[in-house]
Amino acid sequence: MGIVNLTPDSFSDGGRYLSRDAALAHAEQLMAQGADILDLGAESTRPGAQPASIDEELERLLPVIEALRGAPAAVSVDTRKPEVMRQVLAAGADLINDVEGMRSVTADPSGHADLLAQMRQHRTGLCLMHMQGDPLTMQENPTYRDPVEQVRGFLQTQARELVGQGLALDQIILDPGIGFGKTLEHNQALMRRLGRVCDLGMPVLIGISRKSVLGALTGRPVQERLAGSLAAALAAVRSGAQLLRVHDVAATVDALRVWHAFSEPV
Ligand code: HH2
Numbered sequence: 001m002g003i004v005n006l007t008p009d010s011f012s013d014g015g016r017y018l019s020r021d022a023a024l025a026h027a028e029q030l031m032a033q034g035a036d037i038l039d040l041g042a043e044s045t046r047p048g049a050q051p052a053s054i055d056e057e058l059e060r061l062l063p064v065i066e067a068l069r070g071a072p073a074a075v076s077v078d079t080r081k082p083e084v085m086r087q088v089l090a091a092g093a094d095l096i097n098d099v100e101g102m103r104s105v106t107a108d109p110s111g112h113a114d115l116l117a118q119m120r121q122h123r124t125g126l127c128l129m130h131m132q133g134d135p136l137t138m139q140e141n142p143t144y145r146d147p148v149e150q151v152r153g154f155l156q157t158q159a160r161e162l163v164g165q166g167l168a169l170d171q172i173i174l175d176p177g178i179g180f181g182k183t184l185e186h187n188q189a190l191m192r193r194l195g196r197v198c199d200l201g202m203p204v205l206i207g208i209s210r211k212s213v214l215g216a217l218t219g220r221p222v223q224e225r226l227a228g229s230l231a232a233a234l235a236a237v238r239s240g241a242q243l244l245r246v247h248d249v250a251a252t253v254d255a256l257r258v259w260h261a262f263s264e265p266v
Contacts, residue, residue, distance in 0.1 A: 002030030041078035095125035132181025198240035207245035
């Protein structure tokens with residue numbers, strides 16, 4: 001999954017692909033490099049980020065989704081807002097990636113009956129991510145009794161709720177949410193014991209590309225985290241991840257090819 005940020009303020013490339021044309025050129029490049037999914041995001045969720053309005057998100061997303069109709073990659077939209085989900089699905093998006101794990105929908109399923117129906121009908125893929133708190137404050141003092149079991153429990157509950165609302169299990173992808181309300185130790189525990197999330201029986205996605213956890217381990221600024229990102233991607237795959245959300249698609253594809261060629265099948 002290649003990242004296309006249509007934001008002014010994402011942590012590593014905010015502002016670079018704000019215009020429709022710049023975003024499309026970037027999307028084309030990521031597909032040529034081997035991305036199977038494009039993840040379009042119009043609201044940064046980095047720690048401390050300010051929320052975007054529904055209109056701002058839609059103004060940034062809709063022209064790009066329309067231009068990507070018929071593209072060889074699936075189009076995912078990274079959004080927390082049910083109204084944005086509704087409109088991007090109507091415009092042709094294939095997947096919804098919600099960093100809040102669809103909490104707003106499961107808290108009020110009857111209020112979102114039309115969105116759930118749309119997702120059932122189109123067999124929309126749905127990535128449920130775990131986040132403690134919200135982006136404004138999540139890194140202030142994240143605390144867990146047991147991060148792995150709590151994250152697993154949250155993802156299991158959300159997936160069950162949605163299956164209870166008629167979505168199929170094979171529409172759902174799980175993501176422990178590296179860096180979202182988590183210290184280095186929490187992230188490390190989740191990466192090392194990812195099997196506890198994989199054993200829920202749904203594909204697992206990891207987004208760790210260029211994140212500050214890599215800065216904490218290497219001392220490198222965001223522009224110098226490619227080696228760390230590749231090592232983390234391989235560690236995630238070895239632990240059972242089936243999808244990787246990355247900025248550097250070409251380098252990740254190469255790393256995976258070589259690693260698969262020389263590894264025992266897992
Ligand atoms: N991380 C970010 C955004 N969306 N979605 C999923 N499923 N998993 C992630 O780990 C994830 C995500 C980070 O967002 P942001 O800070 O805006 O930057 P970028 O989009 O460049 O990664």
